[in-house]
Amino acid sequence: MNFTPGPTAVPPAVRDAMAEPQPNPDLEDEFTERYERLCDDLATVYGTDHDVVVPGGEGILGLESAIASLVSPGDRVLCLSNGRYGDGFADFVDSYDGEPELVSAPYDEGFDLEGIEAALEDAASDSEPFALATMVHCETPTGTLNDLDPVLDLLDEHDVLSVVDAVSSLGGTPVPTDRIDVCLGASQKCFSAPPGLTTAAISDRAWDAMAAREPSSLYTNFLPWKDVSDGFPYSHLSANVAALETAIDLLLEEGLESVFERHEDAAERCRERGRALGLEVYPEPERQSPTVTAFRRPGDATEIQQRVAEEEDVVLATGLGEMEDDILRFGHMGYNAEEENVDRAMDALESVLRDRRG
Template sequence: MLMTPGPTAVPEPVREAMSRELINPDVDPEFRAIYDRVTERLATVYGIDADGSGGEAGPGGARDVVVLGGEGILGLEAAVASLVEPGTEVLCLANGLYGEGFADFVESYGGDPTVVAAGHDEPLPLDALDEALAADDADFDVATMVHCETPTGALNDVDAALDRIEAADAEVLTVVDAVSSLGGVSVPTERIDVCLGASQKCFSAPPGLATAAVSERAWAAMAARDPHSLYANFLPFRDVSDGFPYTHLTTEVVALDAALGLLVDEGLDAVRERHEAAAARCRERGAALGLETVPGPERSSPTVTAFETPGRAETLQERLREDHDVLLATGLGDGAADVLRVGHMGHNARIERVDEAMDALAAVL
């Protein structure tokens, strides 16, 4: 049983959709109809098209949804590649691996990152953010942050960070990695210029697609910068009425369409309640086993739980896989040996699946 925080288990209706005859995305109009339905369903999940009006306006104007062919990290790089050029000042707010990783992308595209960081077990450093924004030489063009830091299971208070950025400089473009929360947790997309998601997390489709909701002013900034990359670039996807910039990942788009259909049919409120219930059960079972979560339960995401298992994570992972056919994830980077993660997101956000995984974990502890 796959219980990792992405890729997640793919439900049977999605697998069935993938087994159908291949559609040529370059010449068959059926594919365009499927792609359009995917973006419409994504807009509903992003919370920017709940009334069917074509996109809710917020700071920066209405949002458009696009789907790029590539694993979720493509979205992070494409956001930077599309908005950053030599000399672009970028504030990178970080309390984890992916928040810090934004700065690496910024440097690779010639930008100047200012990293405002906290420890991986700490909340976003909002006081330090205020100081950075108030500095005499502060002149940021873009700000980046992560909603759910998957390696630690932390759900960050991006609303509080956005409040401070908007108050200090309403012209700063904001980029939020919501890859591990979108679809399982409410995301304030209407306040974000580029809000990133991916197929393999809460949607429970296979890895291979990066999604984004992009504001009007972000589109304008991208057009003014004229990004040099074709692949790591959102601009070619803004208008695909005359075709896609490259052959799209047909099977993955069909799978995402089926996965989003399940999610929308269930209802977003019900989906989020299911994630909350699964997370609560996972942490209740973990506490009974004497396990503590990395960021603390009040800051842990409804989509993933990271248990502290000092020095034992890899051994426990191996025994779970070999003895019980349950696959969990260890931490990443410095936490690889000390953190064991249960992914209760998407299709896996169900009490019975959490119980099966925690029964196995209890047996190997």
């Protein structure tokens, strides 16, 4: 059983759709019509009137493409972080010769609003405004869900474009997409489709900003996806598009409110079972995501993960980077966000912990 926070388990109907013969994405109208339906349905999931595009490439493509499409050499970019992926945005900015300014907070705390406001005011007084700001909605490595609205309020006051990584939250909890200029998702998290597709909801002013600069890349460039009536920038991943279309159909058939409630119930069940085992959740309750739970296991998370996989046939995840051996993660997202699946995974963990205690 796969109970990781992505790639997630894939429903049978999605696997079946991927196995069907596919139309030629370069030549057949049938594929273009499918792609356009998918973008329309994704706009419903995003809850937005913004354009939605679906390039071929794993979710990290979206993060890099947002930077490649919007950052020119020398542009100042405000990178807001309280996690590994927030830090990573600054690396992307640097790689495209932008000038990242990182406003960091501890991984178990919310964004540093005072620091963000000070950075925005300093930039305005220096007459060197930020071209955009980047942030992460759900930091998957720590199970942290960030409150975006206070940050978006500050960015609106200073007329700064916003780029948000919502890869691990979209489809599992509400995202304020209409307040965001580039909102990024991916197929392999709450949508429960295979890895391989990036999704992005892009505002008119973000499109305008992209059009006003010289592109630095074809593949990591959103602009060619704005109008695909004359063809796609490159041969699309037709089987992945068929799979994601089916996954989104399942989500919409269930209804978004029901989907969000199911994720909340699964998260609460996971944490309830964890508390009964004496486990501590990372971070504090007001910042815990409904899509992933991270339990603190200082120094033994990797050993427990390996034993749960070998002895109970349940695949969990640990933390990333310096926290690899200190956090054990459960991905109750998408197809796995069911209380019976949570119980199967927690039963496996309980069995291993009980055996370790003797």
